[in-house]
Amino acid sequence: MEKPTNKQTTTSTKSKPQGSNKSSKKKGFSFRKLIMGTIIAGILAVICALAIYIVVIMSGFKILESNIDKIETTNESTLIYAQEEGKDKDGKDKPPTEISKIYKGENRESVNIKDVPERLKQAFIATEDRRFEQHAGVDFWAIGRALVKDVIHMSAVEGGSTITQQLAKNVFLSSEKTAFRKGTEMSIAFALDEKYTKDEILERYLNRIFFGSNAYGIKAAAKVYFGKSNLNDLKIWEMATLAALPKAPSKYSPIKNPDLSKERRAVVLRLMTDQGYITEAERAEAAAVDYVAPAASTQGSQAYASYVDYVMNEAEDMYGIDEDELLTKGYRIYTSMNVNAQKVMEQTYANPKFFQADASDGEKIQSAMVIMDNKTGGLMAMIGGRDYKSRGFSRVYSKRQPGSSFKPIAAYGPALESGNYTPYSMMDDTQTSFGNGTYSPRNYDRITHGQVTMFEAVKKSYNLAPVWLLDQIKVPTALKFAEKLGIKLNEKNDRNLAIALGGLSDGVSPLQMAAAYTAFANQGVQNKTHAILRITDAHDKEIAVYKPEKKQVIQPKTSYYMTLLLQGVVEKGGTGTQAKMNRPVAGKTGTTGLDIKGLEKFDRDVWFVGYTPEWTAAVWEGFDKVDAKHYVTIGSGSPSSIFKEVMTESLKGRPVTNFVKPEGVQDLTEPPSGIADLAAVYVPETKLVQVTWASQGDKIAYRLFRKGANEPEAKMIIQTPTPGINDTSMNRGDTYQYYVVPLNLETNIEGAKSNVATVEIPKDDTLPGGVSPSPSPGVSPSPSPSPSPGNGKDPIVPSPSPGTKPTPSPTPSGKPGTSPTPSPTANPNPSPSPSPSPSPVNKPVDGPADKPKDGKEDALAPKAQ
Numbered sequence: 001m002e003k004p005t006n007k008q009t010t011t012s013t014k015s016k017p018q019g020s021n022k023s024s025k026k027k028g029f030s031f032r033k034l035i036m037g038t039i040i041a042g043i044l045a046v047i048c049a050l051a052i053y054i055v056v057i058m059s060g061f062k063i064l065e066s067n068i069d070k071i072e073t074t075n076e077s078t079l080i081y082a083q084e085e086g087k088d089k090d091g092k093d094k095p096p097t098e099i100s101k102i103y104k105g106e107n108r109e110s111v112n113i114k115d116v117p118e119r120l121k122q123a124f125i126a127t128e129d130r131r132f133e134q135h136a137g138v139d140f141w142a143i144g145r146a147l148v149k150d151v152i153h154m155s156a157v158e159g160g161s162t163i164t165q166q167l168a169k170n171v172f173l174s175s176e177k178t179a180f181r182k183g184t185e186m187s188i189a190f191a192l193d194e195k196y197t198k199d200e201i202l203e204r205y206l207n208r209i210f211f212g213s214n215a216y217g218i219k220a221a222a223k224v225y226f227g228k229s230n231l232n233d234l235k236i237w238e239m240a241t242l243a244a245l246p247k248a249p250s251k252y253s254p255i256k257n258p259d260l261s262k263e264r265r266a267v268v269l270r271l272m273t274d275q276g277y278i279t280e281a282e283r284a285e286a287a288a289v290d291y292v293a294p295a296a297s298t299q300g301s302q303a304y305a306s307y308v309d310y311v312m313n314e315a316e317d318m319y320g321i322d323e324d325e326l327l328t329k330g331y332r333i334y335t336s337m338n339v340n341a342q343k344v345m346e347q348t349y350a351n352p353k354f355f356q357a358d359a360s361d362g363e364k365i366q367s368a369m370v371i372m373d374n375k376t377g378g379l380m381a382m383i384g385g386r387d388y389k390s391r392g393f394s395r396v397y398s399k400r401q402p403g404s405s406f407k408p409i410a411a412y413g414p415a416l417e418s419g420n421y422t423p424y425s426m427m428d429d430t431q432t433s434f435g436n437g438t439y440s441p442r443n444y445d446r447i448t449h450g451q452v453t454m455f456e457a458v459k460k461s462y463n464l465a466p467v468w469l470l471d472q473i474k475v476p477t478a479l480k481f482a483e484k485l486g487i488k489l490n491e492k493n494d495r496n497l498a499i500a501l502g503g504l505s506d507g508v509s510p511l512q513m514a515a516a517y518t519a520f521a522n523q524g525v526q527n528k529t530h531a532i533l534r535i536t537d538a539h540d541k542e543i544a545v546y547k548p549e550k551k552q553v554i555q556p557k558t559s560y561y562m563t564l565l566l567q568g569v570v571e572k573g574g575t576g577t578q579a580k581m582n583r584p585v586a587g588k589t590g591t592t593g594l595d596i597k598g599l600e601k602f603d604r605d606v607w608f609v610g611y612t613p614e615w616t617a618a619v620w621e622g623f624d625k626v627d628a629k630h631y632v633t634i635g636s637g638s639p640s641s642i643f644k645e646v647m648t649e650s651l652k653g654r655p656v657t658n659f660v661k662p663e664g665v666q667d668l669t670e671p672p673s674g675i676a677d678l679a680a681v682y683v684p685e686t687k688l689v690q691v692t693w694a695s696q697g698d699k700i701a702y703r704l705f706r707k708g709a710n711e712p713e714a715k716m717i718i719q720t721p722t723p724g725i726n727d728t729s730m731n732r733g734d735t736y737q738y739y740v741v742p743l744n745l746e747t748n749i750e751g752a753k754s755n756v757a758t759v760e761i762p763k764d765d766t767l768p769g770g771v772s773p774s775p776s777p778g779v780s781p782s783p784s785p786s787p788s789p790g791n792g793k794d795p796i797v798p799s800p801s802p803g804t805k806p807t808p809s810p811t812p813s814g815k816p817g818t819s820p821t822p823s824p825t826a827n828p829n830p831s832p833s834p835s836p837s838p839s840p841v842n843k844p845v846d847g848p849a850d851k852p853k854d855g856k857e858d859a860l861a862p863k864a865q
Contacts, residue, residue: 063184063187063188063191076103076328076329076330076538077101077102077103077327077330078101078102078103078326078327078328078329078330078331078332078333079098079100079101079331079332079333080098080099080100080101080102080308080311080333080335081096081097081098081099081332081333081334081335082096082097082099082334082335082336082337082338082339082342083096083334083335083336083533083534084097084336084337084338084339096334097339099303099304099307099308099335099337099339099342100302100303100304100308102308102312102326102327103327103328104210104214104216104324104327104328108207108216108217108220109217109219109220109223110207110217110219111203111206111207111217111218111219111231112203113199113200113202113203113206115231115232116202116203116206116218116231117231117232117234117239119236119239119277119278120218120231120234120239120242120243121202122272122275122277123239123240123242123243123268123272123277124163124202124205124206124243124246125163125202126243126268126271126272126274126275126277127243127244127247127267127268127271127272128162128163128166128243128246129162129163129164130271130275131162132162132163132164132198132202133198135162135193136190136193136194137162137164137165137186137189137190137191137192137193137194138162138164138165138186138189138190139162161185162189163201163202163205164189164192164193164201164205165185165186165189166205166209166246167189167192167201167204167205167208168185168188168189168192169185170205170208170209170210170324171208206218207219209246210246210249210323210324210327211224211225211242211245211246211249212245212249212250212252212253212256212323212391213225213249213253213255213256213391214390214391218231218242219231221242221245222234222238222242225238225241225242225254225255225293225294226238226294227294235286236269236278236282236285236286237265237269237285237286237287237289240265240268240269240272240286241254241261241265241268241291243268244261244264244265244267244268247264249322249323249324250312250313250316250323250391252264253391254291254293255293255391255392255393256391256392256393258290258291261291262287262290262291265286265287266287269283269286269287270283302389302390304337304342304346305384305388305389305390305392306382306383306384306385306388306394306396307335307337307342307379307381307382307531308390309384309390309391309392309394310379310382310394310396310531311333311335311531311532312326314530314531314532315333315532315535315544318530318532319532319535319543319544321535321543321544329537329538330537330538331535331536331537331538331543332535332536332537332538332540333532333534333535334532334533334534334535334536335379335531335532335533336373336376336378336379336380336530336531336532336533337379337380337381337531338371338380338381338650340649340650341371341380341381341646341650342380342381342382344381344645344646344649344650345369345371345381345382345383345646345650346383348642348645348646348649349367349369349383349386354638354641354642354645355367355386355621355638356632356633356634356638359623359629359630360629361629363623363629363630364386364387365386365621365622365623365630365632366385366386366395366621366622366623366624367383367385367386367395367619367620367621367622367639367642368382368383368384368385368394368395368396368398368510368619368620369381369382369383369396369510369617369618369619369620369642369643369646370382370396370510370511370514370617370618371514371615371616371617371646371647371650372514372515372518372529372615372616372617373614373615374518374521374522374611374613374614374615374616375522375527375614376527376548377515377518377526377527377528377529377530377549377550378527378530378531378533379529379530379531380615380650381646381650382396382511383396384396384397393624395510395620395624396509396510396511397509397511398509398510398620398624399506399507399508399509399512400507400508400509400592400605400620400622401502401503401504401507401592401604401605402502402504402507402508402513402590402592402605402607402609403501403502403589403590403591403592403605403606403607404461404463404501404502404575404588404589404590404591405502405513405588405589405590405607405608405609406499406501406502406504406508406590407458407461407466407500407501407502407588408458408517408520408562408565408566408588409478409481409482409485409487409516410466410470410478410481410482410499410500410502411466411467411469411470411473411478411500412454412458412466412469412562412565413481413485413520413554413558413562414473414477414478414480414481415454415469415472415473416557416558416561416562417481417554417555417558418473418477421454421469422454422561422668423453423454423455423561423564423565423668424453424454424455424668424669424670424671424749425453425454426451426452426453426454426750426752427451427452427453427454427457427462427465427466427468427469428451428464428465428468429443429448429449429450429451429452429457429462429464429465429468430448430449430450430451430464431464431468432448432464434467434468434471434497435471435496435497439467439496439497439498441463441464441467441498441501442463442464443462443463443464444461444463448464449462449464449465450753451752451753452465452752453752454469454565455564455565455568458565458566458568458569458588459565459568459569459571459573459574459575460573460574460575461569461575461588461589463501466500466501467497467500467501469500470497470499470500471497475495475496475497475499476495478499478500479491479494479495479499481554482516484519484553484554485515485516485519485526485553485554486512486515486516486526487508487512487516489504489505489506490504490505490506493505493506494506502590502592510618510619510620511529511618513607513609513618514609514616514617514618515529517587517609517610517611517616517618518611518616519553519554519559520559520562520563520566520586520611521559521563521586521611521612521613521616521659522559523556523559523560523660523662524552524553524554524555524556524558524559525550525551525552525553526550526551526553527548527549527550528548528549528550530546532544532546533545533546534546556662556663556664556665557662557664557665559662560659560661560662560665561668562586563586563659564668565586566586566587566588566610567584567585567586567659569586569587569588569589570585570586570587570610575589575636576588576589576608576610576636576640577640578637578640578641578644579608579610579640579641579643579644580644581612581644581647581648582648582656583612583613583651583656583657584612584613584656584657584658584659585610585611585612585647586610586611586659587608587609587610587611587640587643588608588609588610589606589607589608589636589639589640590605590606590607590608590609590636591603591605591606591607591632591635591636592604592605592606594626594631594632596627596628596631599628599631602631602632602633603622603631603632603633603635604622604626604631604632605620605621605622605632606620606621606622606632606634606635606636606638606639607619607620607621607636607639608636608639608640608642608643610643610647612647612651612657613657613658613659613660614651614654614657615647615650615651617643617646617647619639619640619642619643620639621638621639621642669744669747669749671742671744671747671749671750671751671752672696672700672742672743672744672749672750672751673696673742673751674742674751674752674753674754675693675694675696675740675742675751675754675755676754676755677693677694677754677755678691678692678693678738678739678740678754678755678756678757679691679692679693679757680692680727680736680738680757680758680759681759682759682760682761682762684762686726687728688726688727688728688730689726689727689728689730689736689738689759689761690724690726690727691704691724691725691726691727691738691740691757692723692724693723693724693740693754694723695723696723696742696751699744699745699746700742700743700744700745701719701720701721701742701743701745702719702720702721702722702723702740702741702742702743703716703718703719703740703741703742703743703750704716704717704718704719704720704725704738704739704740705717705738705739705740705741706727706736706737706738707736707737708731708734708735708736709734709735709736710734714737714739717729719743730761731761732761732762732763733761733762733763734760734761735758735759735760735761736758736759736761737756737757737758738756738757738758738759739753739754739755739756739757740753740754741753741754
């Protein structure tokens with residue numbers, strides 16, 4: 001019995017190690033396989049990597065050898081065309097007109113690397129490729145570092161291209177951003193590093209690279225920017241300035257953008273310091289220098305230079321084609337330029353009769369002009385200054401104070417957009433202090449004008465009315481309206497009432513003003529500003545094309561009402577009569593005051609911004625730097641005349657069209673005529689005041705307002721259908737002022753306030769009937785003979801009672817322009833009238849003086865604190 005037990009035990013005991021051994025063998029086998037597989041995979045990866053590397057290197061050598069001559073040769077010119085819309089006499093699309101040819105190579109000078117000072121080489125190495133001496137054409141360490149930073153910042157904040165790669169791209173490739181192009185660039189960089197020494201690569205790079213302002217190569221750049229032929233004469237700050245340029249030649253040009261250039265120079269100097277090339281003291285000294293361009297830096301003139309330069313900037317900003325590529329790749333660029341308009345503009349700007357005489361030191365007053373197509377946003381013509389030179393300082397971008405030309409954007413436009421105002425709404429031009437007394441503008445003639453219509457306020461460019469209006473609609477409303485039109489104001493510094501008069505912290509450019517006004521001319525629709533229509537390569541393959549972008553930025557009704565207002569500006573009695581032409585036109589003048597003692601009557605900037613149904617144009621005039629010898633003496637009439645001349649000649653031969661009233665916009669109804677013959681006289685026999693005025697016709701009622709000497713404001717005492725009343729509710733010894741407001745009973749629209757009549761009540765003991773004076777009004781509306789007017793002593797214009805509706809002045813200056821003419825149809829939504837506080841009529845305004853503008857234009861008032 002024991003044997004089976006022992007056998008079973010033995011068998012059981014032996015089975016366990018056997019199973020364990022099998023398991024161990026299996027595990028060991030799998031681990032070895034993993035190791036072997038890893039080794040094999042690694043070997044294959046190395047082999048593949050080497051194969052790829054060999055292929056890349058061979059590809060780079062092949063490209064380099066087959067295109068080696070490109071390092072020494074120039075490239076094909078790029079042509080720019082004007083592609084005007086429309087058909088020719090045969091009904092075919094008008095053929096494009098070549099307007100310019102741009103190319104590189106004209107201003108290139110080579111230099112031997114031995115003649116390049118060591119610190120100049122160090123400036124480029126520190127900025128563009130700090131490991132230039134260590135890598136083999138491609139810096140994988142820099143690429144890795146760039147990738148890490150890009151991932152951290154979730155955007156492309158740093159590049160990894162070496163100087164060798166930049167040379168490869170510059171000579172053999174385009175700026176196309178694809179993985180294949182980048183790989184080809186790296187392969188050529190490897191080949192270049194194998195074929196040439198580091199000095200030879202750096203020499204070719206410095207001779208090949210583009211530095212802006214039509215300068216190719218470091219030697220040409222030194223001449224253009226510093227007037228120095230010997231590179232060893234360059235100072236550290238000049239070397240750093242040159243090393244700053246390759247990143248973005250146009251942006252960091254010290255001639256065009258001295259402030260940006262100085263900022264970029266500081267970055268270069270810091271890199272040179274961090275890498276041990278210069279000391280901290282040298283860095284600080286070089287960073288502090290302000291750039292002054294030598295006379296030799298002025299570029300030669302070129303046909304249509306302002307427009308061509310704009311096109312080159314737009315190609316880079318909108319389509320990512322940098323200036324160097326434009327000058328080398330033989331592109332064909334088709335633009336929206338109107339050749340006739342551009343020629344007329346340049347001829348006008350070449351004629352000194354349109355400008356004030358040169359300053360005492362011979363400096364010319366400057367000017368810029370932009371014309372845009374209302375329907376497309378295409379740039380028809382532009383000029384960046386008198387005697388503008390290619391790649392020079394273009395004043396179409398220059399921000400200046402717009403003065404009254406900004407009133408439609410900051411005050412009248414947002415008020416109309418709100419729906420609470422119309423061109424016939426009444427404005428208060430009496431209040432002279434705003435913001436709890438912190439802001440006190442005044443009119444050009446130092447006179448207040450009482451209640452005026454929006455028509456009159458715009459036409460005569462009053463200052464108090466738009467400031468009062470902005471105070472009613474509030475500044476944030478104006479900021480939002482301006483932003484809709486493409487003008488982003490400073491949220492902090494422009495949050496004040498001074499913007500109603502164009503007092504801006506940063507100013508606006510002619511380009512911005514023209515674009516903004518196109519919305520007024522185009523039923524509230526604004527198109528993206530552009531000059532380029534399409535770009536093709538030398539073989540007519542399309543590289544880029546403009547995609548129309550339009551947006552309804554304001555209501556069509558707002559644009560129509562604004563057009564009615566601005567048409568009045570160019571009519572007789574307006575500030576812009578010199579812009580009136582042989583077709584419908586609307587626009588606004590603008591001037592900004594000169595704050596130099598003894599010269600306050602002159603100007604700093606003058607403007608005219610206007611439009612026809614087809615085009616919008618902005619004209620600015622002034623000196624680049626204003627001082628006691630350089631200021632404007634001729635007022636806004638000069639830019640108005642330039643506008644008329646250029647627009648008239650440019651549109652000659654085109655059919656005359658009219659501004660179109662948008663669908664659904666009702667015609668404006670002109671309010672009742674104002675009353676100017678109000679008279680009030682005390683009749684001792686009856687102890688009452690007879691108030692009389694002339695009848696305004698049928699369906700007109702009259703609201704009579706009265707203010708006692710001790711009353712804060714006028715109150716309506718009666719609405720009567722007849723022109724005249726007898727007032728019996730007076731206090732003895734008191735003085736009263738009366739005015740009347742006509743009301744159209746059919747439309748419920750008020751007319752303007754009448755003149756104010758003042759009457760004094762004698763100090764007798766009783767009133768009619770032997771009773772004591774009653775404090776409550778007791779008015780008897782009845783016809784009475786017309787007595788002589790009151791004494792008119794310092795009349796005060798009281799406020800209307802709440803709920804009364806704004807109405808216009810009946811004077812010619814308060815009516816819309818001749819085209820289109822409002823019909824007598826009633827307006828179902830009359831605007832509510834503001835309630836101005838009592839203020840003297842036609843009384844000189846206190847506060848700092850506003851300079852006279854030949855009786856027409858206004859000055860820029862000081863900003864509210």
